Amino acid sequence: MSGGHEPVLLTEVVEHLAAPTVRRIVDGTVGLGGHAAALLQRLPTVELLGLDRDADALAVATVALQGYGARVHLRQCPFSTLAEAVHDLGWATVDAVLLDIGMSSPQIDTAARGFSFRREGPLDMRMDRRDRTTAAVILNTWSEAELARLFREYGEEPKARAVARAVVARREERPWSHTVELAELLEQVLSRPGARGLQVASRCFQALRMAVNDELGELERGLQAAVEVLAPGGRLAVITFHSLEDRLVKQFIRQEALDCVCPPSCPVCICTKAARLQPLTRKSLTAGAAEVERNPRAAPARLRVAERLVGQRTRAAGSPR
Numbered sequence: 313m314s315g316g317h318e319p320v321l322l323t324e325v326v327e328h329l330a331a332p333t334v335r336r337i338v339d340g341t342v343g344l345g346g347h348a349a350a351l352l353q354r355l356p357t358v359e360l361l362g363l364d365r366d367a368d369a370l371a372v373a374t375v376a377l378q379g380y381g382a383r384v385h386l387r388q389c390p391f392s393t394l395a396e397a398v399h400d401l402g403w404a405t406v407d408a409v410l411l412d413i414g415m416s417s418p419q420i421d422t423a424a425r426g427f428s429f430r431r432e433g434p435l436d437m438r439m440d441r442r443d444r445t446t447a448a449v450i451l452n453t454w455s456e457a458e459l460a461r462l463f464r465e466y467g468e469e470p471k472a473r474a475v476a477r478a479v480v481a482r483r484e485e486r487p488w489s490h491t492v493e494l495a496e497l498l499e500q501v502l503s504r505p506g507a508r509g510l511q512v513a514s515r516c517f518q519a520l521r522m523a524v525n526d527e528l529g530e531l532e533r534g535l536q537a538a539v540e541v542l543a544p545g546g547r548l549a550v551i552t553f554h555s556l557e558d559r560l561v562k563q564f565i566r567q568e569a570l571d572c573v574c575p576p577s578c579p580v581c582i583c584t585k586a587a588r589l590q591p592l593t594r595k596s597l598t599a600g601a602a603e604v605e606r607n608p609r610a611a612p613a614r615l616r617v618a619e620r621l622v623g624q625r626t627r628a629a630g631s632p633r
């Protein structure tokens with residue numbers, strides 16, 4: 313795994329997370345260490361816990377961050393378990409959590425990882441190669457209906473049923489094993505006027521990757537864990553690259569900002585909900601033209617930031633809604 317990954321929305325992340333009072337940061341997707349290095353450099357006394365599911369990424373981060381010595385703690389684990397990782401270090405709370413949910417450039421560019429429809433490699437797509445489910449396992453064992461739902465829901469692919477049918481028909485001849493043969497089948501099934509060659513394969517590859525790594529489930533659990541470990545005034549910053557993920561983050565922050573979730577028919581508040589987050593970005597932040605020109609992979613990125621509230625109810629039960 314080589315470097316070559318430019319951290320996305322770096323200025324915006326540092327601006328929102330690097331307050332002088334910050335002492336402890338969790339980077340839940342440390343990747344190649346780009347965001348982490350910028351935060352460690354900006355805040356000379358901060359300690360950072362960097363997590364990644366991918367052993368190759370952690371190996372690169374270890375080298376990239378070695379200059380920061382004992383201020384850096386790195387662990388191979390999914391960010392859904394970040395609360396355990398924080399407590400294992402003896403920390404009760406942290407002042408900032410960053411999640412940058414995309415793929416790193418080396419993951420995409422390394423054919424043997426199987427993420428790219430442009431490069432011949434095994435249909436793997438596991439971020440953590442200790443996991444059991446690969447893309448080939450899904451393609452060879454899921455039912456046609458399950459595959460159709462996967463391509464429709466995660467890939468937002470209009471011809472999901474046709475794709476699922478073709479995948480199942482083809483595996484009856486020989487099992488799926490390699491990326492380019494899948495890309496070629498997708499091109500045949502999905503070819504539409506104006507679509508550029510193998511580009512049509514990208515949605516279905518993305519859907520498979522999301523399923524292999526349970527990416528939406530991870531995000532949901534990771535957001536919950538982040539709010540639990542953030543100290544009052546601490547900040548959560550999340551960068552997503554997919555509309556389903558951005559929607560999940562937006563709805564999570566909106567829900568956590570509510571002080572009452574009683575149904576509209578209820579004249580007085582009977583719930584025990586307390587707001588735990590205050591959104592700091594009304595709309596998601598996106599990369600400017602100069603960043604996208606330098607780094608086209610930043611184009612779909614969306615950043616949302618929220619601040620942890622004390623978490624005490626401001627309304628008494630029975631007060632008007």
Ligand SMILES: C[S@@+](CC[C@H](N)C(=O)[O-])C[C@H]1O[C@@H](n2cnc3c(N)ncnc32)[C@H](O)[C@@H]1O
Nearest residue numbers: 319341343344345346347364365366390391415
């Ligand atoms: C876009 S890269 C992060 C780049 C990083 N911010 C940097 O500046 O180098 C995303 C990283 O998140 C990791 N990742 C994705 N989902 C994860 C999860 N649920 N738990 C832990 N790491 C995850 C990937 O393995 C990848 O290394």
